[in-house]
Amino acid sequence: xxxxTQTPKHLITATGQRVTLRCSPRSGDLxxxxxxxSLDQGLQFLIQYYNGEERAKGNILERxxxxxxxxxxxxxxLSSLELGDSALYFCASSPRGISNYGYTFGxxxxxxxx
Amino acid sequence: xxxxxxxxxxxSVQEAETVTLSCTYxxxxxxxxxxxxxxPPSRQMILVIRQEAYKQQxxxxxxxxxxxxxxxxxFSLKISDSQLGDAAMYFCxxxxxxxxKLTFGQGTILTVHP
Numbered sequence: 528x529x530x531x532t533q534t535p536k537h538l539i540t541a542t543g544q545r546v547t548l549r550c551s552p553r554s555g556d557l558x559x560x561x562x563x564x565s566l567d568q569g570l571q572f573l574i575q576y577y578n579g580e581e582r583a584k585g586n587i588l589e590r591x592x593x594x595x596x597x598x599x600x601x602x603x604x605l606s607s608l609e610l611g612d613s614a615l616y617f618c619a620s621s622p623r624g625i626s627n628y629g630y631t632f633g634x635x636x637x638x639x640x641x
Numbered sequence: 642x643x644x645x646x647x648x649x650x651x652x653s654v655q656e657a658e659t660v661t662l663s664c665t666y667x668x669x670x671x672x673x674x675x676x677x678x679x680x681p682p683s684r685q686m687i688l689v690i691r692q693e694a695y696k697q698q699x700x701x702x703x704x705x706x707x708x709x710x711x712x713x714x715x716f717s718l719k720i721s722d723s724q725l726g727d728a729a730m731y732f733c734x735x736x737x738x739x740x741x742k743l744t745f746g747q748g749t750i751l752t753v754h755p
Binding site: 564568585617631 | 745
């Protein structure tokens with residue numbers, strides 16, 4: 528257990544639907560990052576939150592949105608889903624600064640859009 | 642912006658032998674961090690080793706070591722005494738600041754033959 532909790536682990540949904548992925552960061556970590564890993568591809572950065580504020584944004588689609596709540600957990604909302612959104616979505620967390628153990632990743636949510 | 646390139650899509654090694662995975666990066670930042678992550682079939686992202694760019698000494702973690710060539714922007718990973726459990730996808734990543742996002746390479750699939 529890495530300390531970063533992602534739910535659900537698996538999600539199957541139909542095109543056009545909306546889903547919410549949840550992430551609880553490691554205790555004490557203030558930053559949350561969301562990454563997308565499509566089949567046979569590397570990890571693409573989506574968005575970063577630090578202590579409730581959006582800190583950095585990557586190639587995140589307008590259909591996707593995220594937020595970080597006061598208790599520091601984060602949610603990634605994916606709407607109007609398309610087949611191409613099928614991927615493994617990772618959440619990672621880090622403390623205020625880089626620690627000796629770097630970024631800690633959750634086990635991911637595997638989204639399948641049918 | 643930073644880029645990370647892993648030029649070896651696949652590598653293989655015999656058990657107990659040594660293998661080196663290549664990584665080059667490009668960043669305009671003067672201070673940054675470099676990482677190697679391992680992704681086994683379980684798809685969990687596991688930190689293998691990290692290197693602060695301001696440190697000239699190459700990082701080492703047990704059987705894993707890096708060859709960090711700052712001027713050449715090269716950051717290779719050497720795995721000594723390879724074990725079957727080392728078989729995985731390996732990602733090189735760069736982060737420009739303590740708060741910055743990780744930029745990943747495309748990954749190298751490592752196969753370990755008994």
